[in-house]
Amino acid sequence: MRSRNVWQALARPDYLLTSWPWRAAGYLLSSAPVGLAALVVIAGYAVVAGGLTLVLVGLPLLALLGLVGIPVAAVERWRLRLIDADPAPSGHRPPGRPGVVALLRTRYREQATWRELAYTLLFAVVLWPLDLLAAGVALAVALGLIATPVLVATVGHGRQYRVLKTWSVSSYPEALGAALLGVVLLGVVGYVLGPLAGARAGLTRLLTSPRDDALGRRIVELASSRGRLMDAFEAERRRIERDLHDGAQQRLVALTMTLGLARLDAPPGPVADLIAKAHDEAGEVLLALRELIRGIHPKVLADYGLPAAIPDVADRSAVPVDVSLDLPGRLPDAVEATAYFVVCEALTNIARHSGATRAGVVGRYAAGRLTVEVGDNGRGGASAGRGSGLIGLADRVSVLDGRLELSSPPGGPTLLRVELPCEMTPSTVRSG
Numbered sequence: 506m507r508s509r510n511v512w513q514a515l516a517r518p519d520y521l522l523t524s525w526p527w528r529a530a531g532y533l534l535s536s537a538p539v540g541l542a543a544l545v546v547i548a549g550y551a552v553v554a555g556g557l558t559l560v561l562v563g564l565p566l567l568a569l570l571g572l573v574g575i576p577v578a579a580v581e582r583w584r585l586r587l588i589d590a591d592p593a594p595s596g597h598r599p600p601g602r603p604g605v606v607a608l609l610r611t612r613y614r615e616q617a618t619w620r621e622l623a624y625t626l627l628f629a630v631v632l633w634p635l636d637l638l639a640a641g642v643a644l645a646v647a648l649g650l651i652a653t654p655v656l657v658a659t660v661g662h663g664r665q666y667r668v669l670k671t672w673s674v675s676s677y678p679e680a681l682g683a684a685l686l687g688v689v690l691l692g693v694v695g696y697v698l699g700p701l702a703g704a705r706a707g708l709t710r711l712l713t714s715p716r717d718d719a720l721g722r723r724i725v726e727l728a729s730s731r732g733r734l735m736d737a738f739e740a741e742r743r744r745i746e747r748d749l750h751d752g753a754q755q756r757l758v759a760l761t762m763t764l765g766l767a768r769l770d771a772p773p774g775p776v777a778d779l780i781a782k783a784h785d786e787a788g789e790v791l792l793a794l795r796e797l798i799r800g801i802h803p804k805v806l807a808d809y810g811l812p813a814a815i816p817d818v819a820d821r822s823a824v825p826v827d828v829s830l831d832l833p834g835r836l837p838d839a840v841e842a843t844a845y846f847v848v849c850e851a852l853t854n855i856a857r858h859s860g861a862t863r864a865g866v867v868g869r870y871a872a873g874r875l876t877v878e879v880g881d882n883g884r885g886g887a888s889a890g891r892g893s894g895l896i897g898l899a900d901r902v903s904v905l906d907g908r909l910e911l912s913s914p915p916g917g918p919t920l921l922r923v924e925l926p927c928e929m930t931p932s933t934v935r936s937g
Contacts (some may be wrong), residue, residue, distance in 0.1 A: 510589040511703045515696070525588070526695030529702035532587040533640035534565035536705075536887070539584070541579050541635025547629055570611060574621030575626065578713040585709060588702050593714040596620070602928060624712035632705070639701060643694040650687025654680040761787040806845050810835045813847050815866055823856040824864050824881070831869040833929065839925045843905060844877050847898050851921045854895075859883025859919060875925045885917035895921075 508514035514525035550573070554566035575597070582593040596617030602609040612618050644756045657680045666729030729792050764784040771777040806814035812832055819826035835841070848866055855864050868877045888911075913919035 508825055509591060511699050511706070515699050515703075520699070521695050523690050526699060528587050529695075530640050530644060532584060532702045533636040533698060533705065535584060535587070536628070536636040539577075539580055540628050540636075543573075543625060544629040544633075547573055547625070572609075572618065574623070574625035575612070575618065577625040578621035581624070581628070581709050581713055585706055585714075588708050589710070593710055596714060612687040617650045621714045624709070632708075636705065640698055643697060644691075647687050647691040647694050650683050650690060653683040653687070656680075685815060691740075709767045757787065757791050761791055803845070806841060811841050811844060811868065814841075815848055815868065818845070818849055818852065819866060822852045822864070824852070824859075824861055826852065827863070827865040828867070829867045832875075833870060836870070836875060836911060836927050836929060839905060840875055840925050841902055841905070843898075843925060844875060844923065847902070847909075847921070847923050848879055849897055850895065854887065855879075855881045855883065855919075859885075859888065859917075860918075861917075870929065873926060873928060875927055877923045877925075880918055883917050883919060884915075885913045885919050886912065886915045887913035887919050898923075 508517065508523075508525065511525050511529055512521055514523060517523065520526070547570070550566075550570060554570065557566060558564055579595070582595070585593050597615060598611065600611040654677060657677065659753045726767075761784065764780060764787055768777065768780045768784050771780050803814055803817070805817050810832075812830055815830060816828050819828050836844075852864065852866075855861050859881050861881035864879065864881040866877070866879050868875070870876075895909070895911065902923055902925065905927075907923060907925040910922045911920075
């Protein structure tokens with residue numbers, strides 16, 4: 506069976522007759538030019554950027570030094586193919602948005618970037634000299650012994666040659682003996698360099714392409730799929746709201762108006778009483794349908810966003826609510842919907858359980874995060890585990906990679922805080 510890496514090849518009886526010993530030696534020796542180039546570039550870049558810090562230009566250049574490990578790690582993953590045929594994928598993920606700023610933000614937040622930087626510094630200062638020393642000395646000794654007959658005939662003029670600068674060879678039989686010893690030593694070197702290269706490759710893979718990256722990518726994929734499901738869920742809610750608002754509600758309004766006209770024209774009697782009862786029932790159903798539509802996805806949220814939707818729900822609260830919003834524009838639909846329903850649930854809990862006389866809602870957007878805080882001056886003691894509905898909201902917030910915090914000591918006050926990461930594109934920012 507064909508070996509996929511040097512460790513599998515070492516178990517083969519014909520290991521020395523395969524290409525793997527030479528591939529191991531090539532892997533170790535090729536680290537020298539890569540490591541030396543990395544050392545020169547890093548040192549030169551650091552000196553130049555450090556000198557430019559006097560005029561403040563070097564500060565962003567020094568910050569970019571943190572990304573130097575990315576290209577070096579890419580070259581190292583490519584070199585791994587010399588002794589390991591298993592793929593070595595990058596631990597980086599694509600940025601969520603196009604542009605240099607989004608790319609840099611993503612890279613600086615990834616653990617893979619800092620692992621690769623640590624590997625690059627270790628490689629440039631320690632690893633490549635050790636690779637070169639181990640492989641170079643071992644091969645030089647073995648090949649030097651093998652070349653003894655040629656060296657005796659050329660450099661020693663057929664009379665005497667000092668092998669490896671240690672002992673003299675003065676005849677061809679001695680030279681052939683040294684060459685035979687070199688062949689045996691070369692086989693030993695092949696078995697030594699194989700495990701050494703395998704261990705060296707394992708370190709490279711650990712720091713530049715860790716085994717848990719597949720799990721990490723799976724987690725990212727699951728998070729992305731949850732986000733897509735949330736977007737689809739919100740789109741379906743808006744569709745249902747639109748169908749109810751433009752379909753069933755309009756027909757119910759027409760029915761109510763028809764019953765109202767019939768009620769006016771009907772003469773007093775049992776029929777008029779039935780029409781009046783039907784008219785009243787239709788009006789109550791219409792109010793219930795409007796509340797249902799508002800609970801599914803309020804039209805004011807879809808049309809005007811949080812700056813209009815939160816004051817609207819605050820006006821309908823049984824407890825007076827102070828609203829302070831600092832939102833420069835529209836946010837993604839899923840973020841707006843989550844923030845809105847958090848406020849709705851919090852105000853409902855305040856009205857039902859807190860005994861508060863005043864509540865407040867504060868919302869702001871800064872540094873790529875929407876923060877919404879809902880507080881009251883009630884008795885406190887609120888808990889997410891007592892049927893308050895906050896567990897469902899916490900799950901919903903977690904889908905968007907957000908965070909929900911509740912502070913409600915006995916005696917109050919109570920503060921519910923939600924942070925949702927999101928981006929606001931220029932097309933959604935209000936002018937003026």
